[in-house]
Amino acid sequence: MSVLGLIVEYNPLHNGHIYHIKKSIEMTKADFVVAVMSGNFVQRGIPSIIDKWSRTESALLSGIDLVIELPTIYAVSTAEKFAYGAIKLLDSLHIVDYISFGSEHGFIDELYQISKFLLDEPEDYKSLLKNYLKSGITYAKAREVALSKYFGRTIDNIIGNPNNILGIEYIKSLIKLNSNIKPLTLKRFGPGYNSLETVESFASATYLRKAINDKNYSILEKYMPQYSLEILKNCIAEGHGPVNLDDFAKIVVYRLRNDASVKDVFDVTEGLENRIKKASSLYNNLSDIIGYIKTKRYTESRIRRIMMHVLLDIDSSIYLKFDGPNYIRILGATKKGLKLLREIKNKASIPIITKVSEYNKILSNVEMFEIDLKATDIYTLAYTNEPVSSLDFTKKFIVK
Known part of the structure; x- marks a missing residue:
């Protein structure tokens, strides 16, 4: 079978x-x-x-x-x-x-190679990544540039595409779990x-x-x-x-304006809760709120996921309780x-x-x-x- x-x-x-x-x-x-x-x-x-x-x-x-x-x-x-x-x-x-x-990309061998590398990152690569993150770009973009620099060739056609990124994460998870x-x-x-x-x-x-x-x-x-x-x-x-998404705008805006613990919501880091609170005081709809919050570092998709965590009352602690x-x-x-x-x-x-x-x-x-x-x-x-x-x-x- x-x-x-x-x-x-x-x-x-x-x-x-x-x-x-x-x-x-x-x-x-x-x-x-x-x-x-x-x-x-x-x-x-x-x-x-x-x-x-x-x-x-x-x-x-x-x-x-x-x-x-x-x-x-x-x-x-x-x-x-x-x-x-x-x-x-x-x-x-x-x-x-x-x-x-x-x-x-369509080639499993190279995706597997990158996945193994990212599970055991060398110090030289970590240093490159840290420096690129300091420039204010997103983690995904910093990783893409750092990997290209480390390998000495452009691999943004691999690491910069959404389905490749998910595929690499699938492979990383299989390796972590020692799965067959x-x-x-x-x-x-x-x-x-x-x-x-x-x-x-x-x-x-x-x-x-x-x-x-x-x-x-x-x-x-x-x-x-x-x-x-x-x-x-x-x-x-x-x-x-x-x-x-807009069907839930009123619930999300209410929670953003009245819940003092936005900083505990998953993926809210580096004082981002202040920008989120400010946006919720300026706008009543999620499109404008998300548009105000997003920056070169914080992508629209990341902000949307944060809004979903606010809507569903999911804070960071839940991810520490389960493997x-x-x-x-x-x-x-x-x-x-x-x-x-x-x-x-x-x-x-x-x-x-x-x-x-x-x-x-x-x-x-x-x-x-x-x-x-x-x-x-x-x-x-x-x-x-x-x-x-x-x-x-x-x-x-x-x-x-």
């Missing part, structure tokens, strides 16, 4: 994702595919455009056999913590043979991560989210599988989407995937949650899971139909 692991968001699921799933299965000849998927909030520091159950349904119709939720504290964190949480979760199943991810999971990469085909351009039948998720908010369904038909589009339309018809996820939350499975789930129950090193009502009996520490519950309740505040709460308790995991 061969099992392929994927780390995904599917926000929304589109043709590029189908390409990745199919090519990864071809490359590994896997019998089963397990996806670790972000829940209702994602790594870009935004809510998912539609809820995690709807995205799970799309995944199960696309060749995924089992969907596991990545705990919220990892889903909305830095690339390093996002990757570590997802890899640790896949590794804890003790059944995964491969992980396949897309990258702009083999990493593989597919060269990304089509438009870039944030591109608003299209290539043949491929478009970025950023482009598609804009089309969704503009209700331009004729565009979506070209770049999304029909079933994924229908699931999306049904969510919107029910008043359950599209969900966007990766302490549970396996099943969102959905195919009938074939149910067979795999039985295998996981025999081999997994952490508890499996299929019935949310029993979580406090299953887990010795419930704090991470209760943030997931809170995240769902906050997410549904953006719904435009009747008020709903506690969906994690009322929604059963999906079987297709």
Whole structure:
């Protein structure tokens, strides 16, 4: 039995994702595919455009056999913590043979070489990095320049691209964990991560989210599988989407203005809380607040993630309490995937949650899971139909 692991968001699921799933299965000849998927909030520091159950349904119709939720504290964190949480979760199943991810570079050997280097940084490199950071540029840019200087050649085409960066973090996590999971990469085909351009039948998720908010369904038909589009339309018809960052602006602004402990929020460093407080006193909407806070050193994506930590009340201390996820939350499975789930129950090193009502009996520490519950309740505040709460308790995991 061969099992392929994927780390995904599917926000929304589109043709590029189908390409990745199919090519990864071809490359590994896997019998089963397990996806670790972000829940209702994602790594870009935004809510998912539609809820995690709807995205799970799309995944199960696309060749995924089992969907596991990545705990919220990892889903909305830095690339390093996002990757570590997802890899640790896949590794804890003790059944995964491969992980396949897309990258702009497309060559696993060089990505592996850089990953090993970054895990054991020489002093000369650390000194270069420190000097570049003093110039006020972002950590990502400083690392890119320092690595190029150290190796004596330009590698910004590797370390400067978002999917390469995530891929390097996946590999670093595999090495840290001494995991037997083999990493593989597919060269990304089509438009870039944030591109608003299209290539043949491929478009970025950023482009598609804009089309969704503009209700331009004729565009979506070209770049999304029909079933994924229908699931999306049904969510919107029910008043359950599209969900966007500005839907939570009032909550975030209230917390920024009234919560004295902004400095304790994860990734708020070097007095950044003062700039955040100032911004919240000047503006009522998140776009302007984020625009005011961001600088050459503090990127917009980092500020958005901080806003999500404020919204979800996630402070730095939570990351010190856990070394990766302490549970396996099943969102959905195919009938074939149910067979795999039985295998996981025999081999997994952490508890499996299929019935949310029993979580406090299953887990010795419930704090991470209760943030997931809170995240769902906050997410549904953006719904435009009747008020709903506690969906994690009322929604059963999906079987297709």
